[in-house]
Amino acid sequence: MIELVAELSRGPVFLAGEALECVVTVTNPLSPTATSASSEALAWASAQIHCQFHASESRVALPPPDSSQPDVQPESQTVFLPHRGERGQCILSTPPKILFCDLRLDPGESKSYSYSEVLPVEGPPSFRGQSVKYVYKLTIGCQRVNCPITLLRVPLRVLVLTGFQDALFPQDEAVAPSSPFLEEEEVGRKDSRLAELAGEFLMAATSRRSLYLYNISDGRGKVGTFGIFKSVYRLGEDVIGTLNLGEGTVACLQFSVSLQTEETVQPEYQRRRGASGAASVSHVTHARHQESCLHTTRTSFSLPIPLSSTPGFCTAIGEALHGY
DSSP states (O other), rough: OOEEEEETTOEEETTTOOOOEEEEEEEOOSSSSTOOOEEEEEEEEEEEEEEEEEEEETOOOOOOTTTOOOOOOTOOSSSEEEEEEEESSSEEEOOOEEEEEEEETTTTTTEEEEEEEOOOOOSSSOEEEEEEEEEEEEEEEEETTOOOOEEEEEEEEEEOTTTOOOHSSSSTOOOOOOOOOOOHHHHHHHHHHHHHHHHHHHHHHSSSOOOEEEEEEETEEEEEEESOSSSOOOOOOOOEEEEETTTOOOOOEEEEOOOOOOEEEEEGGGGGGGSOBOEEOOOOOOEEEEEETTTTSSEEEEEEEOOTTOEEESSSSEEEEOOO
């Protein structure tokens, strides 16, 4: 028996373009004093990051897979396929990296190996919607001699900042020769600079304030004016707004404001449409404010944006946006 433990040094949440660092520890848990204690021989271990795409069959019509390029030996138990047995399609993967070969562990002995990989910037963010799902995982494969491959999957959350690529890879950055002795230090500097640039990018995008006003009316006239103070927010922020009913000619007894994710499938991939032929849209509500407002002239609301939600994005299949 072999124990395989993977530890992410900085947690499971990453920004696209960051370097993932993982320490993989392999242990022979048998006590050296046990009568049945014996050495364990491992042929190899390898690691790879991949993104699985899954679409709802009732909502999304995908083209048939390309049968001219089947997986290499899909039924073989000796080939490292990180997405083996996973739902959906593997749409993105990093090159596999070998952690070790021909390892022998005596009872009670353990060895640790470091794995590092930069998360691709061209992929979608982690997202679990009603129509599509994008799931990232770090998969570690290990094979004992004369045994099938064992897979250990570590779930990851990847965030993508739309429009951040230009800041991440400036065109005028000088190309300098690299040294293998400075590689670890260079990765640390790049990650530190990436976090700094991301913070500056978010601050610039979310600090712009401007009053956005929307008139609310029905068939009898104006009910009131709905206002918010900006249109771009960070995860974890509160959406603060106002409702002015003093200028309305129609009485309002109660109002409700919801913060939702709106998920839309591109027309060419839609399985079904609405009754009028319009594209079907699904919503997920994250927060709601409801208030009785009879004889109220002006009131306000605050809706927290959960840290677990996904920033707005768009792919070839569909898009997800936040709204209220």
